Amino acid sequence: MSSTVTAATGRPRLFDEDAVLTELTAMFWRQGYGMTSMNDIVQASGVHKPSLYRTFGNKEELFATVLRRYLTERITAFASMIEQAGTGIDGVHQFLTLFEADAVSEHGRDGCLIVMASNELRGSLPGYEFASDYRQRMGECLTTLISQARPDTAPDLIQARTDLLRTYLLGLEVVMRSGATAEEIHQQLHAMHITVDSW
Amino acid sequence: MSSTVTAATGRPRLFDEDAVLTELTAMFWRQGYGMTSMNDIVQASGVHKPSLYRTFGNKEELFATVLRRYLTERITAFASMIEQAGTGIDGVHQFLTLFEADAVSEHGRDGCLIVMASNELRGSLPGYEFASDYRQRMGECLTTLISQARPDTAPDLIQARTDLLRTYLLGLEVVMRSGATAEEIHQQLHAMHITVDSW
DNA sequence: ACCTTATGCTACCGTTCGGTACATAACGAG
């Protein structure tokens, strides 16, 4: 008897599932959920509708898959920035600079997909439940960063600084998506650099 | 020959245009633009479709009207909060408390309509150009508040504090819309209270 | 009274939406 893995018989699929998800992530990110039709998705992915439905379920499940994938990648990138930034107060400044570089990039201009989804969709659709998860994971990363900046800070204060920085960054993602220039984003971050100096 | 002003003859309309706009504002605010159909609008307003189109144009123009109206009301409410809050650092704390009271209200849970619109729609539709206007007017109000808090502060620092507070409040509106509890919002604002104390 | 103007309302338009039947093509297993 073979293992529990069933043999993958039948015609192999011609498209790369991961590449398709990457393409569709960019599209949802740009246009939002409601403004992206299944025909748009077919055209962008090059995969015909029945194959999409067989592979990803319906539009809603497809979007949930995209969001899940985006969330893990985003948090990974976030953690990577914090690791790169190093420790001490300079680490926080470094992190803000890394965040800015990401913010003014091509995708950065579109803000955050999770923030966009939680703003557009309420309850009845996916994207909503991802927002609190995103906030929490973001908070864990920032707590690490802030703890390393001033190791002997009281936990309450670390928590407060984490909340401040996190909510501020969420606001910045809104600003980014609403069409701010690179200079404007730079100026916004300057305000946070000054605040960090008082920590 | 009469004057250039044409006489307003004919049957007067039966519905209150302003009341309808109020109702539709709440609806768009809850559901977003894309998720609100014209049939939803007909049902919510009690006005039939042809009357709506005659009065407000098409769906897009109707939404623009709603946004414009919301923007002025929102800024007025914002300025009113700042006026109520008074001067000094206590004034800033007062303002944050007033903001919190508004945030946990029924409409407050839906965040900000402008933020929602600028997140959902990009360029091709209204809501986008309102975002920068909203940010600027919000900034003017906050500059007043912050200038009154510490009258002898350098303009650069006032600008930085304005940027920080404004972007933070935008982030808070995202948090509000993504389903945060009243306690969570209170905790978030605590972080800003602490920061304000260092000003 | 009469004409003008705008109304409420029904029914409908063409288009696009998300989602599917169906026939066929490419594999592995016997």
Added chain:
DNA sequence: CTCGTTATGTACCGAACGGTAGCATAAGGT
């Protein structure tokens, strides 16, 4: 070679979308 399985692609479905034509009617002005 045949059979079962899974993918592909065309063509299509009913429903919902935003938007309108048309008509009887109600409220002015003169």
